[in-house]
Amino acid sequence: MNRLIVKFALAVAMALFVSFTAVTFIFHQSYITTMEEEAVPLANYLFNGVPEQIRAASDDERAAILQALAKELNTKANIEPLSSSRLTDAHREMIARGQVPITAEQGYSGATFFLPLDNDSVIAIGPLKPGFGPGFWDYVLILLVVFIVVAVTATAMSAPFVRRLNRLEATAVRIGQGDLSARAEESSNDAVGSLARSFNEMAERNQQLLEAHRATLQAVSHELRTPAARIRFGLEMLSETKDPEKFSDRLKAIDEDLIELDHLVTELLELNRSEVVGTDERENLLIIDLFNQVLKKAEEYCLSLNIEVNAPPDLAVFVVPRLFRRALRNLLSNAVRYAKTQVTLTGRENGDMVEVIVDDDGPGVPDDHRGTIFQPFARLDDSRSRKTGGVGLGLAIVARVVASHGGQVELTDAPSGGARFITRWPTAMSLGKIGR
Structure with a gap:
């Protein structure tokens, strides 16, 4: 987690460095433009009369005048030919008009003034540093201070999050080591x-x-x-x-x-x-057809009961056929096992879902057993008998099949006094498989 703080601080510092470099470049370009465009009148004023003194002086006197000028301005002063590489054609045109061209040196080292002397030479004075604004090392100091402030701020802001993430990581390690109660x-x-x-x-x-x-x-x-x-x-x-x-x-x-x-x-x-269902296995099937398929196979143990079926002919569900039939068969088998005379299968639409309801007129399910009846091996009398049969997994399979389809299962009282099992199943429309 400490690496997270370092990475965060470095990322912010790098962003500031790039921004600072861009601002510095823009400032430098503005500085050059300002020096070249606005300092010419100032140069004409400051160095007024210097060329005349140089022209009227002898060679020894010229050297003395240039040396004194350089010492006073704390820079260099010398005579260069008009063909000097430091002069551009635009500068030579300015000199021909009697103006003073200026070149701004890179790195903020200042500007050099070229005073017209005669037809073949100029007086180069510079570089002259500006008497205002921060210098190079000032900018370095500013950048260093910004980096320190960013590092301290980033550490102060991210440290609490890192400590909490460390605790979360420690909890995950405890769970991985077998402490399932860790939170x-x-x-x-x-x-x-x-x-x-x-x-x-x-x-x-x-x-x-x-x-x-x-x-x-x-x-x-x-x-x-x-x-x-x-x-x-x-x-x-x-x-x-x-x-x-x-x-x-x-x-x-x-x-x-x-x-x-x-x-x-x-x-x-x-x-x-029944725990995992792939969407590619699902089909859009009519409820009434599924009811008839299950009832056809259940005729042999439903002969003594009246089985009533209620479902619209066009009502459909989007399910895995094998699993849906298994869940319905388990519900029907459970209802037949406890019903006295009547079992009712009902299919109806409820919003985006389809409800499949199985009612019986048996003894029902006590309230204190309804919370556990869908668990594996749950039985009302906590024993298996050869008379009622079953191994206690039928309703658990129903619950898992319904849940794997994204539905719900509910146990209530039937109007006849027995048990009512309500299962809710998705439709193709609710899963976005077909449009309205």
Whole structure:
């Protein structure tokens, strides 16, 4: 995290350096333009009479005059030919008109004045530094002060964020090491606080998911152990059985336990497969067709009940057909298991979703069991009997299938006094697959 402070400070310093360099360049160009355009009248005034003195003096006197002038101005003064490389054609035209051209030296070292002397030579005086404005080292000092201020400010501003990010990182490390109860501090409403809240929500979901998986694994171990123990006991008793009729009965019991075990494994696989649904597997299907498909396969165990179906003929859902039929089959099987005479399947539109409702006229579900009935291996009497059947995964599969489609499942009381299971499913329109 300390590298973050350094990177932040360097980024700001670099931006200021580029800005400072650009401003300096613009100032320098403005300085040159000002010197060349506005200093000419000043030069004519300051050096008025100097060329006349040089022309009237002898060679020795000229040297003395130039030396004295250079000493007084703290610069250089000498006679150069008109063909000097420091003069441009524009400068020579100015000299021909009797004007004083000026050249601004690079690096703010000042300006050099060229006084017309005769047809072949000029008097070069300079460079003369301006008597105002900061010099080069002044600019260096200004830049250094700015960098120091930026570094201190960046450190002061970013240090609290870095400390909080360090604590968030430490929390992540604790979770990675197995402490699933670790949570980040949510002490503010800024970006880091929002990140901490999102982190905690993710950690909470992960903890719940892992705990649910752990509980499911424990339940699976228990559920597998029960038929396995019965099979082992049956095999032990089988070796001691001499009566052919009892021998056949025990073989039949072992076979039933194996069927139950196979059914349990199948349900577990289906529970796992129902957690993730790809959108490319979904199809837009009519509810009434799905109802008829499920009822056709359920005729053999629905003969003693009256099954009523209510759904508009054009009502459709956007689902994975295999998973939807499995969820509906589980709901119907649960309703048939507890219904007395009547089971009702209803499909209706509710906003952007489609509700599929399964009602029965059985004993219903007590309020204190409604919060756990969709958990794996949940049973109202906490035991499995051969009369009611089931392994306690049917409604858990329903809940996961519905959730994987982005829907919801709800348990309430049916008008007939039994249980009402309401599942909500998406439509192609709600997922943006077709236009209105």
